[in-house]
Amino acid sequence: MGRSNARPTLARVAELAGVSVSTASLAFSGAGPITAETRDKVLAAAGELGYSGPNPLGRQLRSGRSGIVGVVLGDQPGRAFRDPVAVKVLDGLVDVLGTEGLGVLLIPGVRAPAGPRSTDGEPAPAPAVDPLLETAAVDVAVLVWGVLTDDATLAALQRRDVPVVVGEGSRVEGAPLVALDDRSGTAQAVRHLKDLGHSRIAEITLPLDADERSGPVDAARLAQADRTSTRHRLAGVRDEVEPVISWETPASLVEHGRDAATEILGAWVPETERPTAIVAHSDLLAAGAVIAARELGLRVPEDVSVAGFDGIDLPWLSPDVLTSVHQPLQAKGAALGNAVLGVLAGDEPTCTTLPVELVPGTTTGPVPDVVRPADPQD
Amino acid sequence: MGRSNARPTLARVAELAGVSVSTASLAFSGAGPITAETRDKVLAAAGELGYSGPNPLGRQLRSGRSGIVGVVLGDQPGRAFRDPVAVKVLDGLVDVLGTEGLGVLLIPGVRAPAGPRSTDGEPAPAPAVDPLLETAAVDVAVLVWGVLTDDATLAALQRRDVPVVVGEGSRVEGAPLVALDDRSGTAQAVRHLKDLGHSRIAEITLPLDADERSGPVDAARLAQADRTSTRHRLAGVRDEVEPVISWETPASLVEHGRDAATEILGAWVPETERPTAIVAHSDLLAAGAVIAARELGLRVPEDVSVAGFDGIDLPWLSPDVLTSVHQPLQAKGAALGNAVLGVLAGDEPTCTTLPVELVPGTTTGPVPDVVRPADPQD
């Protein structure tokens, strides 16, 4: 009973077919020379035994590869999926890797400690890395959403000698990086607004670090910015203009963009001093800003212009089309996939920077006359 | 050079520590009795060699389990992620499995053939199943988005003897099922509308099958409905009312809901015959309907009421809050996770049906007076 119940192995198939295990293996893998007659004999035996093909585990041990690429999600797994940008990138990644027969394994990153930074006892010395990070059999890990300074996830991976590919972060020693021309992106957006005559420009930023703060960004806070892509987007804006106000959000979500824009547009005491344009670090934030403006009775773009970043589809913003800095999302996923392939092939790590392109929509327009300074500007 | 360059193995650590391989294994796994002194010796040797812990592949082969659960995505990997419902369920699933140390592997389902149902040559006898389906080392596969009759994905999995867990579909022999009380859900929504005085109710449906059609649903088409949950939602509506029109959509997306509602509301020649309420099979479709109504200059809910299904957050619909049949999304993911755990533990397959609950929002209201029949009703 013991073995009759268990799933048949290649050895038993070979036995029944009257050939050696090695020959049976050849019959399935197709590698190496084998007579059609022999193969048929093996296949017939397999059919009789209900053998469903070589066990992947055995193959993997032998080859030393699992064929699995780990994708490390941010601290909250759910949040990663709520972001259309992440989703599109993931999509492209799955696509490229899928054609190579590689699978994508979702790995939650470090789990945030239960209490929100409680100062009692130890300062969370063990950041509770997800068990999968420690044990999963992945050939490569992809850190799609960047690397923080002093990243516990990265540390765990490196301790395990798992090769890493980084997207959107700062360079990691020995790991390929797929970056975006963030700085040029926001700079282009602001230049576009300036070309339309705007000068009082407000900014809605991506999170500066993992603290999930929300509120105005001053010079001190600016210096603390930890996330590379946020830093670059901040810098790009400042290449062109000093924003009249810059508002930090806890995450790239519509509701946070709405809250930020409500603060920015609503709290301005003399209406003539209100910003005439908003540049947001993401489309989701920008969409929130458009909604907030509508709720405040402001017309877009007649009263206030809004520009975003990412170039995602926002069908529900209809009939408006967001002016946005488009990034090649699918291509970013593909680039990450190729970087993974490169690592697997043993190539030298390279650093790719993807281009961005401003695509004007209907949410930006000329600066309103009403608030244009009456005095003849030199 | 050969071995000095290669990653160290447990055997070499044991050798250096002067103990046997079995003892070294004990030092890492923690199973079985071992002296603290011996363990330290092994750990020290490991540190010296740069040994980064037991290779998962070896462990997996021995245990016969990979610790990986495959989640089969629909035909288009990207579409699965665009659906907030799917994302939340996936989120709950990852959460439950993650705490058990199980990983979630994304598997694209059958790849649709290149040409759209070209009738030349063979009728696509080889539906091009994704290579991962054939080769990935998964302990269980989850078909989150149901099973079609004659499902190639399911067939491939069964051929490989991979146990399966089904969500939202029809019962599969020997596999646990996590279902939803779809029928009661749409029935509740329609009853709510009837209680508000509506009688001319239109319906926007989920896809009836994989054909991605869009247009009115007649009795013949109704009979073709292939997807279990769609069938139940259709039935639930008809338990309460015969819709004045039922419009099929190719996918649960805002834009399709918008298109459908534009047809439904716009093409009605005598305005007094226009439906006063729309029940949609999903929140995304319902949101599209709200947008379409607004675009047509109709007020929601004064001129037309809209009810959805799912209960997802729609911050951008603000200030409206969709009336919707809420389903326990996170719980559904958790239920799927538990079903997976059950399969792994060898339990008998069970069938869970999750409850739904109508939560009224601001998008449904009393039937408008204008179009209410002038003659005194009974």
Add this chain to the structure above:
DNA sequence: CCCGCCGGTCAAATCGATTCGAGCGCGTCG
């Protein structure tokens, strides 16, 4: 006529760990 090559098959080593049962000191109980 003989050597060497070639297509096909097989035996055995290998991948890296887990685990069962045996062995071995040593303390304790009878």
Add this chain to the structure above:
DNA sequence: CGACGCGCTCGAATCGATTTGACCGGCGGG
């Protein structure tokens, strides 16, 4: 004083396949 039991360690089998090199008969070229 001898036997039993307990705690720790070790040897060896096992998981399931891949792959290298040997082997073997037959055929063509020198």
